[in-house]
Amino acid sequence: MTETVQINPTPAYRRIATEEAFAPPQMLKMYLDLYESRKLDDPGFDSLWGFYLTSMAPRPAAIREKLADLDAIRIADMDAAGIDHQIISLTSPGVQVFDRETAVSLAQDSNDMLHDAITRHPTRFSGLCAIAPQAPDLAAQELERCVKLGFKGIINNSHTHGEYLSDKKFWPIFEAAEAMDMPIYLHPYTPPKNMIGPMLEAGLDGAIFGFGVETGMHLLRIITSGAFDRFPKLRIIVGHMGEALPYWMYRLDYMHAAGVRAGRYECMKPLQKKVSEYLRENVYITNSGMAWEPAIKFAQQVIGEDRIMYAMDYPYQYTPSEVADLDNMDMSDELKRKFYQGVAEHVFKLTV
Amino acid sequence: MTETVQINPTPAYRRIATEEAFAPPQMLKMYLDLYESRKLDDPGFDSLWGFYLTSMAPRPAAIREKLADLDAIRIADMDAAGIDHQIISLTSPGVQVFDRETAVSLAQDSNDMLHDAITRHPTRFSGLCAIAPQAPDLAAQELERCVKLGFKGIINNSHTHGEYLSDKKFWPIFEAAEAMDMPIYLHPYTPPKNMIGPMLEAGLDGAIFGFGVETGMHLLRIITSGAFDRFPKLRIIVGHMGEALPYWMYRLDYMHAAGVRAGRYECMKPLQKKVSEYLRENVYITNSGMAWEPAIKFAQQVIGEDRIMYAMDYPYQYTPSEVADLDNMDMSDELKRKFYQGVAEHVFKLTV
Numbered sequence: 001m002t003e004t005v006q007i008n009p010t011p012a013y014r015r016i017a018t019e020e021a022f023a024p025p026q027m028l029k030m031y032l033d034l035y036e037s038r039k040l041d042d043p044g045f046d047s048l049w050g051f052y053l054t055s056m057a058p059r060p061a062a063i064r065e066k067l068a069d070l071d072a073i074r075i076a077d078m079d080a081a082g083i084d085h086q087i088i089s090l091t092s093p094g095v096q097v098f099d100r101e102t103a104v105s106l107a108q109d110s111n112d113m114l115h116d117a118i119t120r121h122p123t124r125f126s127g128l129c130a131i132a133p134q135a136p137d138l139a140a141q142e143l144e145r146c147v148k149l150g151f152k153g154i155i156n157n158s159h160t161h162g163e164y165l166s167d168k169k170f171w172p173i174f175e176a177a178e179a180m181d182m183p184i185y186l187h188p189y190t191p192p193k194n195m196i197g198p199m200l201e202a203g204l205d206g207a208i209f210g211f212g213v214e215t216g217m218h219l220l221r222i223i224t225s226g227a228f229d230r231f232p233k234l235r236i237i238v239g240h241m242g243e244a245l246p247y248w249m250y251r252l253d254y255m256h257a258a259g260v261r262a263g264r265y266e267c268m269k270p271l272q273k274k275v276s277e278y279l280r281e282n283v284y285i286t287n288s289g290m291a292w293e294p295a296i297k298f299a300q301q302v303i304g305e306d307r308i309m310y311a312m313d314y315p316y317q318y319t320p321s322e323v324a325d326l327d328n329m330d331m332s333d334e335l336k337r338k339f340y341q342g343v344a345e346h347v348f349k350l351t352v
Numbered sequence: 353m354t355e356t357v358q359i360n361p362t363p364a365y366r367r368i369a370t371e372e373a374f375a376p377p378q379m380l381k382m383y384l385d386l387y388e389s390r391k392l393d394d395p396g397f398d399s400l401w402g403f404y405l406t407s408m409a410p411r412p413a414a415i416r417e418k419l420a421d422l423d424a425i426r427i428a429d430m431d432a433a434g435i436d437h438q439i440i441s442l443t444s445p446g447v448q449v450f451d452r453e454t455a456v457s458l459a460q461d462s463n464d465m466l467h468d469a470i471t472r473h474p475t476r477f478s479g480l481c482a483i484a485p486q487a488p489d490l491a492a493q494e495l496e497r498c499v500k501l502g503f504k505g506i507i508n509n510s511h512t513h514g515e516y517l518s519d520k521k522f523w524p525i526f527e528a529a530e531a532m533d534m535p536i537y538l539h540p541y542t543p544p545k546n547m548i549g550p551m552l553e554a555g556l557d558g559a560i561f562g563f564g565v566e567t568g569m570h571l572l573r574i575i576t577s578g579a580f581d582r583f584p585k586l587r588i589i590v591g592h593m594g595e596a597l598p599y600w601m602y603r604l605d606y607m608h609a610a611g612v613r614a615g616r617y618e619c620m621k622p623l624q625k626k627v628s629e630y631l632r633e634n635v636y637i638t639n640s641g642m643a644w645e646p647a648i649k650f651a652q653q654v655i656g657e658d659r660i661m662y663a664m665d666y667p668y669q670y671t672p673s674e675v676a677d678l679d680n681m682d683m684s685d686e687l688k689r690k691f692y693q694g695v696a697e698h699v700f701k702l703t704v
Contacts, residue, residue, distance in 0.1 A: 057614035164550065166554060194546070195548075195549050196546075197547050198546065199547070199569060202572075203617030208607035217554075221550075224556070225554075241599070244599050246599075250643065251560070255558070255560035261409065261411070262407055265555030268555040292602035317606070
């Protein structure tokens with residue numbers, strides 16, 4: 001996991017990394033209990049956290065240590081990789097695998113822990129607020145508390161017990177997020193048990209493929225549900241270069257229009273705009289996990305330069321050489337500054 | 353479905369469309385029986401063919417008529433859209449939803465029907481051979497028969513009763529395809545019942561999203577199974593601009609290497625090459641359903657100009673204006689000639 005790589009120490013921009021994870025040690029212990037008891041009935045959880053909690057291989061072992069740190073280890077890693085500032089969020093699936101009461105309480109605790117770390121390192125860290133979708137009304141209350149504490153947005157780790165934010169019962173969260181102008185980072189989780197089958201069977205359920213399928217589908221469900229018509233100022237952030245939806249954009253528009261015109265699905269109603277228009281007007285994208293110039297430029301071209309921002313995906317993809325690669329993209333300094341700094345400052349209203 | 357659009361009648365290339373579907377009337381009748389009996393236990397089939405067989409909306413009604421025609425209607429549509437030549441294949445899921453005996457027999461019948469049409473219109477049509485993966489050894493025999501009849505490749509409509517070609521029991525098909533140098537077109541089908549859940553619930557199981565997930569995963573399963581190490585000359589074609597795998601390429605390489613290094617999955621073994629190298633060396637891509645310059649250029653850039661070719665997806669996406677749009681891409685005539693003609697002539701060894 002340690003690389004020796006020369007990162008430009010004085011670039012023409014601040015590097016703000018926007019999809020960076022932490023885990024309270026208490027939560028990792030609860031995950032271990034959940035994994036060992038096998039009582040969740042969520043094969044994706046068992047695959048994901050069974051691996052990260054028990055593997056002795058160097059990468060998962062390093063990730064366990066770094067996830068739990070909000071001080072010296074993290075800041076040394078940031079310094080070594082040239083990262084000025086992290087937008088930190090509770091790692092996936094956060095509180096979303098627990099029962100309602102546990103989730104509500106753990107969200108508060110983890111927000112408090114993150115807030116304390118931000119108070120210790122105000123120039124290096126900002127935070128996204130964890131909420132319990134299991135309790136949408138209380139989620140709005142916790143969001144209000146976190147806004148007062150200076151949080152910059154909301155983290156949601158895809159499905160909650162197989163349910164999606166496209167379901168209207170979760171819309172109090174959208175309503176609160178829009179009212180407080182807090183963007184929601186829609187982060188991956190493994191697909192639920194009624195989708196993971198053939199992916200898990202082939203070892204493709206995690207970050208290699210299943211994460212993207214799950215999260216791209218979740219965003220597409222939100223779009224096609226009409227949520228952005230109901231909450232036109234709602235902003236959603238997705239990582240991994242848009243979870244492939246920018247690449248699918250032409251087909252999404254064509255087939256959504258065809259399906260609506262034919263009345264194929266009761267649940268698929270006409271929308272005020274094309275699918276691609278919501279992607280361009282309500283969605284922001286980070287390059288977490290995709291330190292790859294062709295895909296970054298493609299998304300800048302088809303979604304917009306003011307909507308694509310940097311993320312490292314620390315500690316899951318702590319690969320400092322990727323920063324050097326991105327520094328060397330064939331791209332104007334002005335655009336690189338947007339990518340590394342400007343878009344994030346705007347989206348999260350950063351003041352430090 | 354009918355558009356008045358001016359297509360350049362004398363372009364600097366022949367337009368060869370490579371993912372064009374037909375359905376024997378007999379098979380559509382069998383699909384209707386299967387749908388009405390609900391005995392398949394495949395919710396994707398019921399969603400897909402329930403719609404196309406019973407909807408009275410203009411698009412599905414036109415598709416029903418055009419699928420069954422291999423003469424005047426099809427050729428008039430080709431002429432109106434400036435298509436010189438179609439590579440025709442049995443529509444999805446072809447014979448793959450039936451029992452073994454039915455599938456073997458129906459594959460032969462539909463190949464004979466397609467062969468007769470090609471004999472009637474040799475300059476306008478070529479064909480891909482339908483096989484029954486349910487009977488891998490007989491599939492190799494049917495392929496041999498079809499090669500003698502002049503077929504140009506094999507059509508496979510993704511999963512067969514929830515099973516994938518990554519399973520070694522199907523590898524006699526790969527062995528025969530490699531030995532006879534016949535490319536396999538890996539065409540979409542709806543995801544199987546243990547994957548379709550949250551997509552079907554939201555009306556996203558078909559061409560809008562589920563097709564791409566299913567087919568991209570299928571190709572990724574084939575790659576990660578080591579099939580291309582065992583059959584290094586095997587060639588697979590995928591449509592829809594590569595079912596998003598070109599866009600995911602960086603992450604596929606990174607996470608496959610990380611998973612193998614950590615020994616996370618028993619089934620995920622080291623490969624001789626990176627995932628991206630198989631995509632660049634064993635895979636060809638068509639733009640079916642994606643008449644969109646940015647994605648075409650992206651794939652040409654990251655996969656290679658000699659691997660990207662044209663498809664209309666007739667009759668599902670019979671949209672002549674798309675041909676005019678593609679004619680007008682900001683691309684050299686030489687590269688457009690590769691895209692519309694040269695790559696297809698090479699892949700399918702066309703002589704007419």
